[in-house]
Amino acid sequence: EVQLVETGGGLIQPGGSLRLSCAASGFTVSSSYMSWVRQAPGKGLEWVSVIFSSGITHYADSVKGRFTISRDNYKNTVYLQVNSLRAEDTAVYYCARDVMEATGHWGQGTLVTVSS
Amino acid sequence: DVVMTQSPLSLPVTLGQPASISCRSSQSLVYSNGNTYLNWFQQRPGQSPRRLIYQVSNRDSGVPDRFSGSGSGTDFTLKISRVEAEDVGVYYCMQGTHWYTFGQGTKLEIK
Numbered sequence: 001e002v003q004l005v006e007t008g009g010g011l012i013q014p015g016g017s018l019r020l021s022c023a024a025s026g027f028t029v030s031s032s033y034m035s036w037v038r039q040a041p042g043k044g045l046e047w048v049s050v051i052f053s054s055g056i057t058h059y060a061d062s063v064k065g066r067f068t069i070s071r072d073n074y075k076n077t078v079y080l081q082v083n084s085l086r087a088e089d090t091a092v093y094y095c096a097r098d099v100m101e102a103t104g105h106w107g108q109g110t111l112v113t114v115s116s
Numbered sequence: 117d118v119v120m121t122q123s124p125l126s127l128p129v130t131l132g133q134p135a136s137i138s139c140r141s142s143q144s145l146v147y148s149n150g151n152t153y154l155n156w157f158q159q160r161p162g163q164s165p166r167r168l169i170y171q172v173s174n175r176d177s178g179v180p181d182r183f184s185g186s187g188s189g190t191d192f193t194l195k196i197s198r199v200e201a202e203d204v205g206v207y208y209c210m211q212g213t214h215w216y217t218f219g220q221g222t223k224l225e226i227k
Contacts, residue, residue, distance in 0.1 A: 035216070037165075045157070045165060045208055047216035058215060061117075092164075100153040100170060100212035108164050 002026035004095045004107030011113045012085055020080040020110055022095030029071050032098050034078045036069065038091035039109075048093070049080060063089075085114045118143050120209055122219035128227040135196040137222045139209035144189050146213070153212035156185055156194045159221075160205040168207075169194065201226060 008020040022034070036048040049059045049069040057069050068081040078095060092109040119142040129135045145152045156169040167176050169185035172192060182197040196203055204226060209219040 039165075044206075044221045045210070045218040047210075047218065050216070094164065099167075099210070099216065100155060102170065102174065104155075104167055104170055104176070106165060106167065 002097070002103075002105045004097060004105060006093060006095050006107045006110040009093065009110030009112045011115065013116050014086060014114055016085050016114070017081070017083045018085070018112060020082065020093055020095075020112070022078040022080075022107060024076050024078070024097070027097065027103070028073075029076050029078055029097075030073045032103065034069075034071065035096045035099050036078075036080045037094045037096055037099075037106075038089075039094070040088070040091040043091075046091075051078065082112065085112075087114050090114045118145075118211055118214040118217050120211055120217050120219035122207075122209060122222050125220060125222055127222055127224045129196075129199045129224060130227045131201065132198050135199050135203075135224060137194045137207055137209075137224075139187075139192045139194070139219050141190045141192075141211055143214060145192075145211050146189065152188065154185075154187070154192050155210040155212065156183075157208045157210060158203075158205055159208065160202075163205075165208065196224075199224070199226070 003025045005023045033052045035050045051057045051069045066084045071078045094109045095107040097105045121140045123138045154172050157165040159165045168179050173185045184195050206221045208221050
């Protein structure tokens with residue numbers, strides 16, 4: 001069974017950093033393209049970042065230079081390093097596999113709250 | 117960036133009646149391989165998003181057949197043939213041809 005479990009969220013002060021993890025089971029992250037999508041409280045969905053099987057990465061303009069997506073093939077886990085956090089980064093962060101393909105799957109999300 | 121525009125943004129529907137949501141993109145969503153990367157998601161109150169439809173018209177496993185997707189190029193539609201109480205929530209379209217963009221969401225409620 002395919003499963004994605006996000007962890008690493010929490011309360012963090014503005015300017016701080018966190019590393020979000022997305023532990024995958026039932027498939028291999030290195031053979032899929034993995035994305036992060038976020039949703040601010042009461043708002044819509046916003047795509048954040050993607051890492052392809054080739055290792056190529058891409059970011060939304062709103063996070064470019066502050067967020068870094070990576071993966072650990074041995075741990076079958078995808079990460080999102082989030083730095084220089086701002087209040088507007090407060091959101092539930094979802095991990096997703098192959099968002100546009102038949103094999104698509106989403107996790108349940110992890111909440112990041114940026115506040116002093 | 118490709119802009120996805122949904123309409124209506126609010127959709128009151130009587131139980132058992134059909135419902136339709138439109139999604140228009142600012143550029144054609146036909147990719148170089150011939151595929152069109154347009155998804156539909158449902159988000160029930162207090163829940164995570166759930167994908168209903170991928171690549172315009174393919175229903176995900178477990179999605180009732182009262183949900184259908186159609187369209188081409190820049191104009192796409194999600195139809196619910198007979199709305200049930202469990203369909204209440206917000207519906208989003210998402211394009212994946214020119215990187216990724218979501219629509220603003222359409223809130224479906226029971227009239």
